[in-house]
Amino acid sequence: MPLITEIHESLPYIDAEPTPAERAAAESLIAIYLEPNSTSTPHPSLPSLLPSNLSPALTAEHNRISSSTPPPPLKAIDLTRYETLSPSESSHQPSTLLSQAYTSQTYLNTRLTNLSLLDQFGKNAWLIGNAQLEDILKGLEREVAAKKDEIDLVVIGRKNAQEAVEAEIRGLEEGWKKGVGRVLETEVAAEGELGFSSAWEEGRKMMVKLLGFGWQQLFNPCLNGKGTDRGHNAV
Numbered sequence: 001m002p003l004i005t006e007i008h009e010s011l012p013y014i015d016a017e018p019t020p021a022e023r024a025a026a027e028s029l030i031a032i033y034l035e036p037n038s039t040s041t042p043h044p045s046l047p048s049l050l051p052s053n054l055s056p057a058l059t060a061e062h063n064r065i066s067s068s069t070p071p072p073p074l075k076a077i078d079l080t081r082y083e084t085l086s087p088s089e090s091s092h093q094p095s096t097l098l099s100q101a102y103t104s105q106t107y108l109n110t111r112l113t114n115l116s117l118l119d120q121f122g123k124n125a126w127l128i129g130n131a132q133l134e135d136i137l138k139g140l141e142r143e144v145a146a147k148k149d150e151i152d153l154v155v156i157g158r159k160n161a162q163e164a165v166e167a168e169i170r171g172l173e174e175g176w177k178k179g180v181g182r183v184l185e186t187e188v189a190a191e192g193e194l195g196f197s198s199a200w201e202e203g204r205k206m207m208v209k210l211l212g213f214g215w216q217q218l219f220n221p222c223l224n225g226k227g228t229d230r231g232h233n234a235v
Contacts, residue, residue: 013162014169 018026035041054062 011162011169013159014166
């Protein structure tokens with residue numbers, strides 16, 4: 001299962017590079033939605049770790065390294081076994097000293113044999129090994145060059161594709177901005193129209209009250225008491 005389940009389109013050849021302030025603002029918004037344990041808990045898409053099948057020897061070595069600070073150096077070969085001890089400086093039995101001397105002699109003879117073989121055949125083996133390594137290196141360099149060419153072709157194709165639609169994207173972006181601006185202008189105008197209608201309604205009610213009061217004051221001096229009531233009812 002892939003770790004990335006979403007694709008975020010990027011237009012590096014069209015979009016401008018974000019400023020440090022914009023990048024910091026985006027990172028702060030991302031940090032808000034991150035869980036506190038996101039840096040210590042593995043992603044749910046990651047497969048579970050395989051069980052360890054180390055041998056007892058490797059387990060003991062891991063425990064030795066983890067329990068020491070700093071870990072002691074590994075002594076795979078005990079060189080003291082090949083050292084010759086002087087009888088006067090050792091408390092061992094002569095048979096033990098003689099056994100160690102035989103061991104040291106065998107080690108030195110084997111070392112001399114290996115050095116003589118290395119002197120006789122080592123040069124050719126070394127040259128052959130270097131030639132093989134050189135062939136491997138050249139093969140890897142050819143693979144790297146081929147991959148670089150493929151990457152360059154992908155980058156060039158991506159750049160050409162983005163530059164081909166740059167004008168269209170710019171036009172769509174400007175149209176979207178103008179559309180949003182017109183929507184905002186329409187909302188502001190609608191709110192202003194509603195406010196004007198409310199004010200006009202309040203003013204009309206006030207004028208009705210004032211006109212009603214003015215007609216009463218106009219007709220009251222001209223009519224007698226009975227006519228006044230009739231005129232008042234008419235108004």
